[in-house]
Structures are given as structure tokens and as C-alpha cells.
Amino acid sequence: MHRARLNGIRKVMSERGLNAFLVTNMSNVFYLSGFTGSTAAVVVTSEAAYILVDPRYSIQARMECGDGIEARDYTSVSTVEAAGQLINELKSDVVGYESENLTVASLRRLRRTTGAQVKLRSTVGKVEMLRSVKDAHEIALIKHACGIVDSTFDIIVREIKPGMTESEIALLIDSTMRRLGAAHEGFSTIAAAGINSACPHHSPVDAALSDGQFLKMDFGAEYQRYNSDITRTIFIGKPTDKHREVYQVVLNAQMKAIEAIAPGKTGREIDAVAREYIASCGYGENFSHSLGHALGIDVHDGPGFSKSSNIVLEPGMVITVEPGIYIEGWGGVRIEDDVLVTDTGHETLTTADKRLIRK
Ligand SMILES: [Mn+2]
Structure with missing residues (x-):
């Protein structure tokens, strides 16, 4: 179920020329991963998907997210900085983010973490569009x-x-x-x-x-x-x-x-x-x-x-x-x-x- 949903967002990514997609809206995080906690981010690439959680949610994320998504913990940084570090590690250079959700401060933090070589692309309503038709x-x-x-x-x-x-x-x-x-x-x-x-x-x-x-x-x-x-x-x-x-x-x-x-x-x-x-x-x-x-x-x-x-x-x-x-x-x-x-x-x-x- 979640694999099909992740593939739905991958289709949007290829249309937009994105090689990674950062999901910060928590309803979208739940839709793509099954994670029900209050704080997390999902990073989707053409081959893989990751959910980033802080230690409060490590066990829960592993229990709830199975199909096609890897749970990773982060400590001592904000969610968006953890996402930035993962994007650097994956060498993704064109990254979509959810501009209706990410605050200006978070976007600045993300930009500082990834550096100028990573192009950050504003997107609106991409996961929401998938969500509009219910299974x-x-x-x-x-x-x-x-x-x-x-x-x-x-x-x-x-x-x-x-x-x-x-x-x-x-x-x-x-x-x-x-x-x-x-x-x-x-x-x-x-x-x-x-x-x-x-x-x-x-x-x-x-x-x-x-x-x-x-x-x-x-x-x-x-x-x-x-x-x-x-x-x-x-x-x-x-x-x-x-x-x-x-x-x-x-x-x-x-x-x-x-x-x-x-x-x-x-x-x-x-x-x-x-x-x-x-x-x-x-x-x-x-x-x-x-x-x-x-x-x-x-x-x-x-x-x-x-x-x-x-x-x-x-x-x-x-x-x-x-x-x-x-x-x-x-x-x-x-x-x-x-x-x-x-x-x-x-x-x-x-x-x-x-x-x-x-x-
Ligand atoms: Mn109503």
C-alpha cells in the first residue's frame, strides 16, 4: 500500500525533474509511511524512501513503517537539518519541498545544511493530489x-x-x-x-x-x-x-x-x-x-x-x-x-x- 503511494510521488518527481522529495506535512508523512507520531520527515528518492524520527519515535517508526521505507533516527539537530544531512549523503541535487508546510525559518535551515549546490524547489499540493482519490x-x-x-x-x-x-x-x-x-x-x-x-x-x-x-x-x-x-x-x-x-x-x-x-x-x-x-x-x-x-x-x-x-x-x-x-x-x-x-x-x-x- 505505502509502496504504491511512494511510487505515486516518484511519478510527480520525475515530471518535475526532482531527484529527492522532502515531505514535512504530517498528514502526508502518515499517508506515505503509516507513521502516526507528531514529528518526522520523509525523504523520497527514485530508489528509496526514509523516515527521519527523533528518539521518542524510534521504536514506533520501525513498528509502523514497513513497506519500502527505512526508519532513521536523528539527535541534536532539527528535523529539517536531519533531512538536509540525509539529502547531502544521498547526493540529491534537485529537491522538492512542501512550501505550504515548511516555515521560512525551516527553509533557511535546510538551505544552510545542504549548501548552494542543492537546488530546492517549491512544490504545492503534490501528495495532497494523490490523497484526493481514496483507495x-x-x-x-x-x-x-x-x-x-x-x-x-x-x-x-x-x-x-x-x-x-x-x-x-x-x-x-x-x-x-x-x-x-x-x-x-x-x-x-x-x-x-x-x-x-x-x-x-x-x-x-x-x-x-x-x-x-x-x-x-x-x-x-x-x-x-x-x-x-x-x-x-x-x-x-x-x-x-x-x-x-x-x-x-x-x-x-x-x-x-x-x-x-x-x-x-x-x-x-x-x-x-x-x-x-x-x-x-x-x-x-x-x-x-x-x-x-x-x-x-x-x-x-x-x-x-x-x-x-x-x-x-x-x-x-x-x-x-x-x-x-x-x-x-x-x-x-x-x-x-x-x-x-x-x-x-x-x-x-x-x-x-x-x-x-x-x-
Ligand atoms: Mn464540513
């Missing part, structure tokens, strides 16, 4: 993570009642995900009631739920390094016609966008399906973010559906679909599912109830 193993893990959030919603929605606070609901969600096998939450859980629901990324506070409010909950489970991400909005008390209308517009937009997902479509086309529908209902100004993001090792795993997204959908991509309508001083609704692009169209991986639930 069967990855899809199985994402599906498992989706199962955890689906079951979590089913359980917590029964326990929610007026008087509970946003913080209590977030804690309930987090503990339920853990109980169901999540390693931890994929990101800080959002529980936003009433006017707070108009903020797309509100942090839970000690405000108690009361009648006449939307309650928007956005949460994700990480399972064996892969993520799920779901949003559901429910209602406390009896919704007005306006609450029902806004909810239905978001739900229709979401379902129309999911229905349009198929190989060959672009990210921008799918975004437009939801955005144009919401605009046609008079809420265009209230859908302020992009429609969805790729999902995988990272919760935000790469580009997805947005006004400017040029990605062309391929089977194996997993992308969220999460339109929303946010009205300042009134409230907001978002509904989010995780969708796999298949050979023939799509498969929705999160299946929790999307009818407007009242509590």
Missing part, C-alpha cells in the same frame, strides 16, 4: 467514521431537551462519539442555538436552549486516522413558517447538489447547483461559504465544491456537501453529509435523519 482501505475507514457520527446523532437527539446548554450538548456529542469508538473528535464540536446558529462556526457557550430556536450541531469522528463530518439542525419548540421554509430550502439545495455528483463534473458545477437554487429562493446573500471540502486524513483534506473549484470529480473522492442559510439576529441552518464519488455517480456515506426534528 478501498481508506473508504472503509471513512465509512466507519461516518457510521459513528450517524449513530451519535440518533442517540443524542433523543436526549436533547430545552434547558440544556450548548456546552452540555457538545459534551454529550463528544462523549457519545468516543463511546462508539472514535479516537477523538475530528474538530471542536459546534452546538449553536438561536441567534448563535447564524454564525457558521460558533463555539458552544453556556446558553440554555429555549423554545423557538434552531439548534445546529456540526461534529466529526476520527477513526484510525480518517474523519467524518456531519451537520444536522433541529428545532426546539414549534417552528414558524419562516423556520420551516429556510430549513426546506437548505435541505432541497443539499439534495439537489448531492444528486448532481458524478465523475467528470467539476467542483464549481456542483457548488453552483446549491448556490443557484438558494439564490432563486431569495437567500443568495445568506449562503456565505463554499459548499463542501474534501474529507480524509484531514477534516479539510483538500479542495471540494466552491465557486472557484476546478477539481474534476473522480471515483474515490470523498467530499462534504454542506449548504447553509445564516440570518443575523435570527438564526441559521446547515445540513451536511459526506459523499463518495463512485464509478456511476455517488454514494452518501452519512445517513442520519434529515427531516426537521422538533424537541
Whole structure:
């Protein structure tokens, strides 16, 4: 598995004329090597691949990285200096690095270690591009993570009642995900009631739920390094016609966008399906973010559906679909599912109830 991934990056290297590639983004390190620790670097050449770790991780790296990658320890230097020393030893003279990850200070350190004879080439999103199409193993893990959030919603929605606070609901969600096998939450859980629901990324506070409010909950489970991400909005008390209308517009937009997902479509086309529908209902100004993001090792795993997204959908991509309508001083609704692009169209991986639930 990792050998095939390393070969994927070698193909990119030969296209770019690189004879070594330095990987410092830790999600990319995990993808290429299987290493789950917090600090390491991977150096890939046409023939070999190395993972550089400090003594805290020596044993772990040897346990986790097998297929086609050699673990090496370093001491008394920084990770990037250790990488520079290895590059010198390998006599690689054109080396790609991940410019979205390597800090300016680290790049200077790398340059000092390798000297002027080594050409350092900035690259952007090379491993991320490989990661965008998931293999069967990855899809199985994402599906498992989706199962955890689906079951979590089913359980917590029964326990929610007026008087509970946003913080209590977030804690309930987090503990339920853990109980169901999540390693931890994929990101800080959002529980936003009433006017707070108009903020797309509100942090839970000690405000108690009361009648006449939307309650928007956005949460994700990480399972064996892969993520799920779901949003559901429910209602406390009896919704007005306006609450029902806004909810239905978001739900229709979401379902129309999911229905349009198929190989060959672009990210921008799918975004437009939801955005144009919401605009046609008079809420265009209230859908302020992009429609969805790729999902995988990272919760935000790469580009997805947005006004400017040029990605062309391929089977194996997993992308969220999460339109929303946010009205300042009134409230907001978002509904989010995780969708796999298949050979023939799509498969929705999160299946929790999307009818407007009242509590
Ligand atoms: Mn999301």
C-alpha cells in the first residue's frame, strides 16, 4: 500500500525533474509511511524512501513503517537539518519541498545544511493530489467514521431537551462519539442555538436552549486516522413558517447538489447547483461559504465544491456537501453529509435523519 503511494510521488518527481522529495506535512508523512507520531520527515528518492524520527519515535517508526521505507533516527539537530544531512549523503541535487508546510525559518535551515549546490524547489499540493482519490482501505475507514457520527446523532437527539446548554450538548456529542469508538473528535464540536446558529462556526457557550430556536450541531469522528463530518439542525419548540421554509430550502439545495455528483463534473458545477437554487429562493446573500471540502486524513483534506473549484470529480473522492442559510439576529441552518464519488455517480456515506426534528 505505502509502496504504491511512494511510487505515486516518484511519478510527480520525475515530471518535475526532482531527484529527492522532502515531505514535512504530517498528514502526508502518515499517508506515505503509516507513521502516526507528531514529528518526522520523509525523504523520497527514485530508489528509496526514509523516515527521519527523533528518539521518542524510534521504536514506533520501525513498528509502523514497513513497506519500502527505512526508519532513521536523528539527535541534536532539527528535523529539517536531519533531512538536509540525509539529502547531502544521498547526493540529491534537485529537491522538492512542501512550501505550504515548511516555515521560512525551516527553509533557511535546510538551505544552510545542504549548501548552494542543492537546488530546492517549491512544490504545492503534490501528495495532497494523490490523497484526493481514496483507495478501498481508506473508504472503509471513512465509512466507519461516518457510521459513528450517524449513530451519535440518533442517540443524542433523543436526549436533547430545552434547558440544556450548548456546552452540555457538545459534551454529550463528544462523549457519545468516543463511546462508539472514535479516537477523538475530528474538530471542536459546534452546538449553536438561536441567534448563535447564524454564525457558521460558533463555539458552544453556556446558553440554555429555549423554545423557538434552531439548534445546529456540526461534529466529526476520527477513526484510525480518517474523519467524518456531519451537520444536522433541529428545532426546539414549534417552528414558524419562516423556520420551516429556510430549513426546506437548505435541505432541497443539499439534495439537489448531492444528486448532481458524478465523475467528470467539476467542483464549481456542483457548488453552483446549491448556490443557484438558494439564490432563486431569495437567500443568495445568506449562503456565505463554499459548499463542501474534501474529507480524509484531514477534516479539510483538500479542495471540494466552491465557486472557484476546478477539481474534476473522480471515483474515490470523498467530499462534504454542506449548504447553509445564516440570518443575523435570527438564526441559521446547515445540513451536511459526506459523499463518495463512485464509478456511476455517488454514494452518501452519512445517513442520519434529515427531516426537521422538533424537541
Ligand atoms: Mn464540513
